[in-house]
Amino acid sequence: MNTFGKIFRLTSFGESHGRGIGGIIDGCPAGLDLDIDLIQKDLARRKPGQSKITTQRKEADQVEFLSGVFEGKTQGTPIAFAIWNKDQHSKDYNDLKDVYRPSHADYTYTKKYGTRDHRGGGRSSARETIARVVAGAIAKQILASRGISIQAFVSQVGEIQLKKSYTEIDLSKTDDNIVRCPDPETAEKMITRIEAAAKDRDTVGGVITGVAKGVPAGWGEPVFNKLHADLGFAMLGINAVKGFEYGSGFEGTKLSGSQHNDVFIKTSDGVRTKTNNSGGIQGGISNGEDVYFRVAFKPIATLLKEQKTVDKSNNEITINPKGRHDPCVLPRAVPIVEAMAAMVLADHFLLSKLNTI
Amino acid sequence: MNTFGKIFRLTSFGESHGRGIGGIIDGCPAGLDLDIDLIQKDLARRKPGQSKITTQRKEADQVEFLSGVFEGKTQGTPIAFAIWNKDQHSKDYNDLKDVYRPSHADYTYTKKYGTRDHRGGGRSSARETIARVVAGAIAKQILASRGISIQAFVSQVGEIQLKKSYTEIDLSKTDDNIVRCPDPETAEKMITRIEAAAKDRDTVGGVITGVAKGVPAGWGEPVFNKLHADLGFAMLGINAVKGFEYGSGFEGTKLSGSQHNDVFIKTSDGVRTKTNNSGGIQGGISNGEDVYFRVAFKPIATLLKEQKTVDKSNNEITINPKGRHDPCVLPRAVPIVEAMAAMVLADHFLLSKLNTI
Amino acid sequence: MNTFGKIFRLTSFGESHGRGIGGIIDGCPAGLDLDIDLIQKDLARRKPGQSKITTQRKEADQVEFLSGVFEGKTQGTPIAFAIWNKDQHSKDYNDLKDVYRPSHADYTYTKKYGTRDHRGGGRSSARETIARVVAGAIAKQILASRGISIQAFVSQVGEIQLKKSYTEIDLSKTDDNIVRCPDPETAEKMITRIEAAAKDRDTVGGVITGVAKGVPAGWGEPVFNKLHADLGFAMLGINAVKGFEYGSGFEGTKLSGSQHNDVFIKTSDGVRTKTNNSGGIQGGISNGEDVYFRVAFKPIATLLKEQKTVDKSNNEITINPKGRHDPCVLPRAVPIVEAMAAMVLADHFLLSKLNTI
Amino acid sequence: MNTFGKIFRLTSFGESHGRGIGGIIDGCPAGLDLDIDLIQKDLARRKPGQSKITTQRKEADQVEFLSGVFEGKTQGTPIAFAIWNKDQHSKDYNDLKDVYRPSHADYTYTKKYGTRDHRGGGRSSARETIARVVAGAIAKQILASRGISIQAFVSQVGEIQLKKSYTEIDLSKTDDNIVRCPDPETAEKMITRIEAAAKDRDTVGGVITGVAKGVPAGWGEPVFNKLHADLGFAMLGINAVKGFEYGSGFEGTKLSGSQHNDVFIKTSDGVRTKTNNSGGIQGGISNGEDVYFRVAFKPIATLLKEQKTVDKSNNEITINPKGRHDPCVLPRAVPIVEAMAAMVLADHFLLSKLNTI
Structure with missing residues (x-):
């Protein structure tokens, strides 16, 4: 139950305050020249303390590879890695x-397992996503070798929404600001909003948009493992995520079929669609257009203010947590969204080798 | 890739115009007294021709069990079944x-497999969901034996939205009208909206809300297979689905943490939460409150009006489909949503037996 | 638990006296031209009543395909099939x-499931292997397209042993006699031995040898899913099988390393080995030499003579079964051994597409 | 492909000369009090340099737990561990x-992956089995909590065979001598035989017998995952294993059904069998009698003497390996056989919780 993926499989381990966080990637093909810097770069995008709007905890988050890589190349054998706490x-x-x-997992873990490592949230801590960022950064390199790129960005913080479509924005500017919204003006407002939440010892939610470019037609499985179902599953497995939509999403439900359908057209590139309400996926299978989707994050549950609650013995108590926490998880979640999408797409790339005899 | 579930597993088969649709359920525990009528009842809720707002195709959709049931009882062995076309x-x-x-799967299937059964959409047809309704109806019976019920209903058609929360409505009235919205007034408007679409030879989308009551605390897996991730995966695997959210969903992203958090309270029943923005799931694990979620359906792609497109040889052509099609998929999709939710929950019920030594 | 294989996956269903036996093959690549006659031919090799030394039950064992095949070609979608009882x-x-x-499964099934379809052994009946023969016959066609053939034959019946190595015999003669031993002289003795058992209302066991020719180097997984571990698992899953060995097997344990090692030599074909104690597999991965193995079958448990036993209520009783039963399962098990081996090899063929980037 | 088990799942990692060997155990229930000493004890039984008849390499083989254990108790979360090289x-x-x-994996790995960590055999080294011993030692503790014990011993070295049945020997004496044969007289001969091989710079094979006592009736799956098929798969996945048989095994093939059948009898304990040719398993499911089996190990391939072979460029060469190697793998393989059996049985214990509603 701690394994993600069908062919390219990550099994993650680790608790927030244990020895470390890590994982084993099984099913990564042999012969990939790993660029460790790219992996470390994504870890830096996820790590705490990276800017004034994130938690001020300092963690090096340096990955160590324990197996599966020899002379810089993947060996086809399991790639184990760890980030020591x-x-x-x-x-x-x-x-x-x-x-x-x-709104934490304290109660539910106790009910499930009868026991719980309470330190820093234990296994339920978002620190576990480090393992995903590492595996995702490797998946990105597999995809890059096929000309596919994935880019996520913050498109909403609280009520502040990026109004433009991703097609109107230069996504390469995403990392130019600390909130990771590629539109500088909106980014500014978002930062102000997060700072207000922090000042109020409160938190704020938002939305991350993800875009994959270069996905060829024919990836995805017809029935249960539709490409968007696998993407949705991946995103809903990220801490604090409450919703997922792709293409026209919830808004598209208000349209008529005649407005919504993406008409096929003939181009010098072959078959394309005029519009892309389908989000690049039809019948669960990619059609060669951009794959894009939106992921809803709730405001995180840890507040630095007084709250009423109960304890294990069903006593009513008041807590007033201290410590170093994020007022808004979204800027740091951008590389996690990319990582999960990359793993899903790398998996379907590998699966696509099995389609025909 | 045609198998759904981890312990309670459905492998489905069949094409729209082949010999039939069916599946094998593996992992259903022995000793369950199967009520075939309940299964057939859900099939009737899904079947075409059931009302003036669905397609007028007539299909009996009678399930035949081929194995795994003996003297009315599940045997622990694979339950195979078929609904003959x-x-x-x-x-x-x-x-x-x-x-x-x-916006159909014709192009993407061809790209994936190099071959395609074009008759009635082949494997991409929503007729495949019959298999899910059968398996889901069995999963419902497993859950019922544990006091758990699942109820879905249409909460939006096009721009017509049910404004009330599910907690303010009598969900037992859902099947009292043909659109399956438990609020009679809204139902009326929805029916009118669908009839308008049909008259226009067009289609319309919408939203289905699902609610599971009686789920005990402690179901769900902590990292990837969060209960809502499995639910989302299940829903996104249904034809025409474009989005999934649970609890506060996309709306919740606009709240502050202090507004969003569900405060624990002490009750005679044990620990409960004051509000339920969590949708009954915290850290991926059920907390004993109602589990609820919303599923977005696009307007279906088959229009009975002229549309431009291209063919296999990249010729631009105009099509004008005939036949018998649904103007709105939602009323018939209600039992499918319930079925998928039931399978997910039955799976987590079984998984929960493995939590502790 | 009723699914076999990793990529090419058979999920089987059915009880001896239920509606029929069948299965779903998921993961068969699209575009394979299916030769149904070849499938039916293997079913005929397995079916009862085929000769004087098998049970005299008459079963047509005609396969019906329910999905996944269109205009004679596999579609990449699930291939469901049934053989109606x-x-x-x-x-x-x-x-x-x-x-x-x-020595039947009556007691153990009852202990496991608390319930049991007693008719003809229910799910524990070897009639279930029909599903494997169908799936295996398809796997054989995948392998044949890569120049790989699989041939099994009876190499021992009771104490009658075929003394020659398979390399000294013309395996194409296997089906020339009813016991399926390619050496006519030994075959004669085996038939006499089986007739003696039948006359005595008793049964007799034996050994089947399997050989796969043309397997290229590089198939198999390094650690758990060694090619021979998957073959062994497959064979041990056949009813009445008590042992499996490959290459030098149990006899090889008596040799010194210097006697046992297969020296590599340089040939015009590339690297080969001088001897083949390895059975074509080194470190779990095929080396391009013949893959060969032996499978031990116990004498089947159903005797047509009086035996003491107990019943469900722990009463001591005497039974004296009637009916039509095989005195020796081996001649009919030859296509089953081939089928299982074919599924394993087809699976590893597909897996081998995933080795490198 | 580097994961073993269905519910209790070990994913192993590591190469012989990499950073270390380790794994993640997913699916271990929460609430087990881990006795680390027992784990370390089994590692000591496997480790090199333990006696004059094993390799003289010195390795501490100290396990470090990285996650999943808190205050001495399993948490239900993944248990990661490593043994640093x-x-x-x-x-x-x-x-x-x-x-x-x-007869090494050098050639086949190169053919499979196109690349290879040649140092000490890389991933193909038997050093990987450390991970299995750790996971198996945990599985043993799960089983012990249910009154089940597993004991393996060396029953053959080269042509030296232990003639007695395991039922006539005191298995608790197995570790009293360095070859791990519970019969002192036979042990003496085996040690002499291994010393002779070592002196000759050669190696010798043999057989390990395994016995599980206390397995209740009802474990195992009816069709593919028969209890003995899972055991056989486990054993055949151990380096150097060439064969597996259980109960009467290959010898049983020579018997008549009337000789081979295990008659049920009525006892104060309930239903038992008079004999145990079935090896405690009928129809793939345990019947409450002892489960026993035999595992064939070839003489290991590394000889400290001159051998002819070829290299990557297809040149004929002569090698004369130096270093510290085992003349006989069997004494050190005893805990590995136990570990694999323990994992299989722990898995079926967990699966048995899912049999009935």
């Missing part, structure tokens, strides 16, 4: 040992 | 043999 | 309803 | 970089 303040959590923090 | 008009599709219908 | 004498088994027949 | 002499292998050693 360093800056853990486990004692900060002693008071929370028996507390069920509101 | 009967009212297929395969010749209606001869003209479409080489055509790529807009 | 016809000549079942369910009443023959009424007396055995509560009886635990010695 | 220390005493690697990678330079010993420089000369072998391009050489295909006879």
Whole structure:
């Protein structure tokens, strides 16, 4: 249940305050020249303390490869890796040992397992997503070898929305600002919004948009493992995610079929569609157009303000957490969204080798 | 890739105009007294020709069990079943043999497999969902034995939205009208909207809401197979679905954490939450509150009006489909949403047996 | 748990006296021209009543394809099929309803599931292997398209052993006699031995040898899914099988390393080995030499003579089964061994597409 | 492909001369009090340098747990662990970089992956089995909590065979001598035989017998995942294994059904069998009797004497390996056989929770 993927499979391990976070990637083909810098770069985009609008915890988040890579090349054998924990303040959590923090996993984990590593959220901590960023950064390199790129960006923070379509924006500017919204004007407003939340010791949610360019027609499986179903599953597995839509999404439900259908046209490139309400996927299979989707993140649950709750013995109590926390998870979640999308697409690239005799 | 589920697994088969649609359920525990009438009842809710706002095709959609059930009881062995095709008009599709219908899977299947059964959409036809309704109806019976019920209903058709929360409505009235919206007034408007689409030889999309009551705390897996990730995956695998959200969903992204958090309270029943923005799921694991979610359906692609497109040889052509088609898929999709949710929950019920030593 | 294979996957269904036996093959690539006659031919090699040394039950064992094949070609979609039961004498088994027949699955099924379809052994009947023969016959066609052939033959019946190595025999003569031993002289003795057992209302076991020619170097997985581990798993899943060995097998354990090692030599064909104690597999991966192995079958448990046993209520009783049974399962098991080997090899052929980037 | 098990799943990683060997165990239930000493004890039974008849390499083989265990208890979350490599002499292998050693995996890995970590056999090294011993030692603790024990022992070395049945021997004496044969007299002969092989710079094979006591009736799956098929798959995945048989095995093929059948009898304990040719498994499911089986190991391929072979460029060459190697793998393989059996049985224990509603 801690494995993601069908052919390119990540099994992740680790708790927030344990020895470290890591994983094993099984099914990565042999012969890929790994660029470790690119992996480390995505880790830096995810890591805490990277800007004034993220938590100020300092973590090096340096990946160490334990197997499967030899002389810089993948060997076809399992790629194990770890990011050792360093800056853990486990004692900060002693008071929370028996507390069920509101909208956290404390209560549900206890009900499920009868036991729980309470330090820093244990296994339920978003620190686990480090493993996904590493595996995703490798998947990106597989895709890049096929001319496919993935780019995510923050398109909403609280009520602040990026109004333009991704097709009207230069996505290469995403990392030019600390909130990772490629439109500088909107980015500014988003940063102000996050700073207001932080000042208020509160948090704020938002939306990340993801775009994959260069996906060839024919990827995805017809029935259950539709390309968008696998993408949705991947995104909904990220901490704090509450919704997923692709192409026209929830808005498209209001259209008529005649407005919504993407007419096929003849081009010098072959068959294309005039519009892309389909989000690049028809019948669950890519059609060669851009694949794009939106991911909803709730405001994270850890507030640095007083809240009422109950504890393990069903006593009503008041908590007032201290520590270093993110007022808004979205800027740091951009590489996670990209990583999950990359793993899904790399998986379908590999699966597509099996389509025909 | 045609198997759904981890423990309770459905492998489905069949094409729209082939011998039939069916599947094998593997992993259904032994000793369940199967109520075949309940299964047939859900098939009747899905079947075409059931009302004036659905396609007028007549299909009996009678399930035949081929194995795994003996003297009315599941045996623990694979439950195979089939619904034989009967009212297929395969010749209606001869003209479409080489055509790529807009927003259909014709083009993408051809790109994937190099070959395609064009009759009635072949494997990409929503007729395949019959298999899911059968398996889901069995999953419902497993859940019922644990006091869990699942109810879906149409909460939006085109721009017509049900304004009330599900908690304010009597969900048992869902099947009292042909559109399957439990609020009679809204139902009326929805029916009118669908009839307008039909008259216009067009189609219309919408939203289905699903609610599971009685799910105990502790179901779901912590990382990738979060309960809502599995639900989302299930829903996104249904034909025409474009989005999924649970609990506060996309709207919740606009809230502050202090508004969004569900405060735990002490009750005579044990720990409960004051609000349910979490949709009954925290950290991917059920917390004992209602699990609820929304599923976006695009307007279906088959229009009975002229549309431009291209064919297999990249010729620009005009099509004008005939036949019997649904102007709106939502009323018939209600049992499919329930079926998929039931399979996910039955799976997590079984998985929950493995949590502790 | 009723699915076999990783990429090319058979999920089988059916009980001995139910509606029929069948399965779904998922993961068969699109574009294979299916030769149904070849499938039916293997079914004929497995079917009862084919000669004087098999059971005299008459079953047509005609396969019907329900999906996944269109205009003679595989579609990449699930291939469902069934062989409908016809000549079942369910009443023959009424007396055995509560009886635990010695060395049968009656007792263990009851302990596992709490319920049991007692008619003809239910799911534990070797009639289930029909599904494997169909899937295996398709796998053989995939392999044939790559120049790979699989041939099994009876190499031992009771104490009668074929003394020659398979390399000294013309395997194409296997089906020239009813016992399926390619050496006519040994075949004669085996037939006599089986007739003696039948006359004595008893049964006799034996060994089947399998050989795959043309397997290229590089198939198999390094650690758990070694090519021979997958073959062994496949064979041990056949009813009545008690052992599996490949290459030098149990005999090889008596040799020194210097005697056992297969020296590599340089040939015009590239690297070959001088001897083949490795059975064509080194480190779990094929090396281009013949893959060969031996499968031990116990004497089947159904005797037409009096035996003491107990029943469900722990009463000591005596049974004296009637009916039509095989004195020796081996001649009919030859196509089953081939089928399982073919599925394993087809799976590894498909997996081998994923080795390198 | 580097994952073993269905519910209790080990994914292993590591190469002989890489950073270390380890794995992730997913699916281990929460709440098990882990006895680390017992794990370390099995590692000591596997480790090199433990006696005069094993390789003289010194490796500490100390396990470090990286996740999933908190305050001595399993958490239900993935248990990651590593054994860091220390005493690697990678330079010993420089000369072998391009050489295909006879009956090793050098050639087949190169054909499969196009690349290979040649140092110490890389991934194909039996050093990988450390991961299995750790996971198996945890599985043993799960089983012990259910009163089940597993004991393996060396029953043959070269032509020296233990003549007695395991039922006539005190298995608790297995570890009393360095060859791990519970019969002191036979053990003596085996040690002499191994010393002779070592002196001759050669190697010798043999057989390990495994016995599981206390397995309740009802474990195993009816068709493909028969309990013995899973055991056979597990054993055949161990380096150097060439064959597997259970119960009466290959010898049983020579018996008549009337000799072979295990008659059920009535006892104060309930239903038992008079004999146990079935090896505790009938129809693939345990019947409550002892489960026992035999595993054939070839003489290992690394000889410290001159051998002819070819290299990557198809040149004929002569090699004369140096280094520290085992003349006989069997004494060190005893805990590996136990570990694999324990994982299979723990898996079926967990699966058995899913049999009935």
